[in-house]
Amino acid sequence: MKIVASLIPSDNAAAITSIARPSRLLETLLANLDGMVYRCRDDDEWTMEFISEGCLELTGYQPEDLLFNHRISYEDITHPEDRETVRQTIRACLDGKRRFELEYRIVRADGDVRWVWERGVGIYNAAGTLDALEGYVQDVTARKEADQALLEAERRYRSIFENAIEGVFQSTPDGGYIAVNPALARIYGYKSADDLIVSLRDIKHQLYVEPERRTEFMRMMAEFGSVSNFESRVYRRDGEIIWISENARAVRDEAGTLMFYEGTVEAITERKLYEAEIRHQATHDALTGLPNRTMLHNHLQRAIQSTRQKGTLTAVVFVDLDQFKFINDSLGHQVGDELLKTVAQRLVSCVRETDMVARQGGDEFVLVLQNQPDENRITEVLQRILSAVARPWVVGDREFHVTCSIGVSRCPTDGRDVETLLKNADSAMYKAKELGRNNFQYFAGWMDAQVSNRLEMLVSLRRALDRDEFKLYYQPKISLANGRIIGAEALIRWITPDQGMVPPDRFIPFAEEAGLIVPIGEWVLRTACAQNKAWQDAGLAPIPVAVNLSPRQLDQNLPEFVRQVLAESCLAAAWLELEITENVVMKDAEKTVATLNALKRLGLQVSVDDFGTGYSSLSYLRRFPVDALKIDKSFVRDIARDTDSAAIVKAVISLGHILNLRVIAEGVEDQEQYNFLLENGCDEVQGYLLGKPMPAEDFxxxxxxxxxAAG
Incomplete structure (x- = not known):
């Protein structure tokens, strides 16, 4: 290696050759340095007098190019933007006779910009005058870029930290926070991150609703070194309780000593509420909010287990509303739903918090009364239920009185498993209905046979149409003016191979329950029309035949169906009369008026059956396009002995005539009733006194x- 150096002007060749070369040791030392050693003058260009061979690698120039500014000065290769800063920094240090140290940029011979680090010192003579500067310059571009990358990473991390949606934290094992981001402060309800750190110094007791969650957090950290999806309830600063989920890890030093915890926090209250709602929907009835069948079965199973352990009684109480179908059909499903919600509240008010009230479906409720000491205590609850359900229920300007039928099974007396107890309570409930409703019955073994009979009837009823087991009977309607037959009512009978004739009051409710009343009703209408046309074709005097309609038939399709039946049978519409009960008429007044108008346009007659038992108002009755009112037989039965019944019958006759309607009394069974109706101007009568329902051939x-006789 050859060191090019000069302490005197370059034009003095003799001086150059007289300078002693450094020793071999110095040459080796300088050559191995990763950088450039220099000596320069204190002039405007800081002219280089000595430069080591590291100059080439650092600057891209040969040392000879920079010595005495032969080709270029070092000042010139200093980056233009940094020259003034470099000179001022070095000058300030020289003035203070201090070492100087700085970083700046240079432009290499190939145009590449590099960062360098320079360290040097001023050389002073004995008089204290500055003679020269000596120093060392090293390429630090790689470090500078690394530092810059680190700063950029820190900036990005800080941005992420500050702007993250999730809360980020570092906390100490003793319960304080070292660092938190703004998101965590917002989640916990603090004004700022600093406010949270200063205010929240005891995480276990200030933050966690259940302090043991912090204990569990630290236990898992000690055992596993981290937690994932660690869910807890915590307090916000204002006291509100929210749900959070934490992911965190324990940070330890090289010796393994725990330094702090760090992690993230996510607010999950909305998700938890949604999950709770889904769980509630899975186990509760959507309409009433009561437990559903799933929850009922689980609760009853636990109650049975408790009964075995404590030796007490558990009662399963089946509650079925007696008048629900009437209200639902008459006033619409919305009103029916309101009734169900009201009944649900009343049932809950009758029991303890440890008992359960569940909705089985439809208008059926099931109560589980557990840990009952004896049957007397159960009976007290049942009496409360009957009384509570029967309280008046007001809808608009109407007041309804709804009752219920209750069946009860007891564990362990009547069963030791869920299905048996429910089945037996259901059997007892049907017995309560058979005994007049609005009562309760405890299960007895003989009820099983009755349940089997009910099921058999439903199965047989489904097959009755296909097997042609139905038959129409006809009961004459008699004119009180001349005593002659002026009409007939078609009444269905079910004649089975094994039981013979089944009365309508026994199978019609089952047909309603099984959803068979519509096809049965259609069969009745077709058969009655065909039979009436057959009488006319036989030359008999034409009379209208009345057919009863089920509430389920009174819909928008009814007029079109009636038109089709009349067309098929070739019967003139004037000889068909449809009887619709007062309750059905009031189901949906506006809709009913539209349907009845459509029926009347066909030319047939419409009468209101069972008049006086429902809730019709005169304003609606005037609007209904009806031809006749039928007085219910419950009033006719007692007109000779009961002044109230007599007054009601007189009022209905008077009302009907004021509205230009015919008035028909049904259930006339003796001459005294007949005479009363004749005296008070009733138009028509029907009943056993005048003719029982009879087969078509007898009629x-x-x-x-x-x-x-007329002939």
Whole structure:
């Protein structure tokens, strides 16, 4: 290696050759340095007098290029933007006779910009005058870029830290926070991160609703070194309780000593509420909010277990509303839903918090009364239920009185498993209905046979249409003016191979329950129309035949169906009368008016059956396009003995005539009733006194006799 140096001007060749070369040791030392050693003058250009061979690698220039500014000065290769800063920094240090140290940029011979670090000192003579500067320059571009990358990473981390949606924290094992981001402060309800750190110094007791969660957090950290999806309830600064989920790890030093915890926090209150809602929907009835069948079965199972352990009684109480179908059909499902919610509240008010009230479905509720000491205590609850359900229920300007039928099974007396107890309570409930409703019955073993009979009836009823087991009977309607037959009512009978004739009051409710009343009703209408046309074709005097409609038939399709039946049978519409009960008429007044108008346009007659038992108002009755009112037989039965019944019948007759309607009394069974109705101007009567319901062939003979008598 050759060191190019000069302490005197370059034009003095003799001086140059007289300078002694450094020793071999110094040359080796300088050559191995990763950088450039220099000596320069204290002039405007800081002219280089000595430069080590590291100059080439550092600057891209040969040392000879920079010595005495032969080709370029070192000042010139200093980056233009840094020259003034470099000179001022070095000058300040020289003035203070201090070492100087600084970083700046240079422009290499190939145009590449590099960062360098320079360290040097001023050389002073004996008089204290500055003679020269000596120093060392090293390329630090790689470090500078690394530092810059680190700063950029820190900036980005800080940005992420500050702007993250999730809370970020570092906390100490003793319960304080070292660092938190703004998001965590917002989650916990603090004004700022600093406010949180200063205010929240005891995480275990200030933050966690259940302090043991902090204990569990630290235990898991000690055992696993981290936690994932650690869910807890915590207090916000204002006292509000929220749900959070934490992911965190323990940070230890090289010796393994725990330094702090760090991690993230996510607010999950909304998710937890949603999950709770989903769980609630899975186990509760959407309408009433009561437990559903799933929750009922689970609760009853636990109650049975408790009964075995404590030796007490558990009662399963089946509650079925007696008048629900009437209200639902008459006033609409919205009103029916309101009734169910009201009944649910009343049932809950009758029991303890440890008992359960569940909705089984429809208008059926099931109560589980557990840990009952004896049957007397159960009976007291049942009496409260009957009384609570029967309280008046007001809808608009109407007041309803709804009752219920209750069946009860007891554990362990009537069963030791869920299904048996529910089945037996259901059997007892149907017995309560058979005994007049609005009562309760405890299960007895003989009730099982009755349940089997009910199921058999439902199965047989489904097959009855296909097997042609239904038959129409006809009951004559008699004119009080002349005593002649002026109409008939078609009444269905079910004649089974094994039981014979089944009365309508026994199978019609089952048909309603099984959803068979619509096809049965359609069969009745077709059969009655066909039979009436057959009488006319036989030359008998034409009379209207009345057919009862089920509430389920009174919909928008009814007029079109009636039109089709009349067309199929070739019966003139004037000889068909449809009887609709007062309760059905009031189901949906506006809709009913529209349907009845459509039926009337066909030319048939419409009468209101069972009048006086429902809730009709005169304002609606005037709007209904009806032809007749039928007085319910419950009033006719007692007109000779009961002044109230007599007054009601008189009022209905008077009302009907004021509205230009015919008035028909049904259930006339003795001459005294007949005479009362005749005296008070009733138009028509029907009942056993005047003729029982009879098969079509018997009614035909009755019409033939009437024809002869008139003849």
């Amino acid at each position: 035909t003979r009755r019409l033939e006799l009437e024809k002869k």
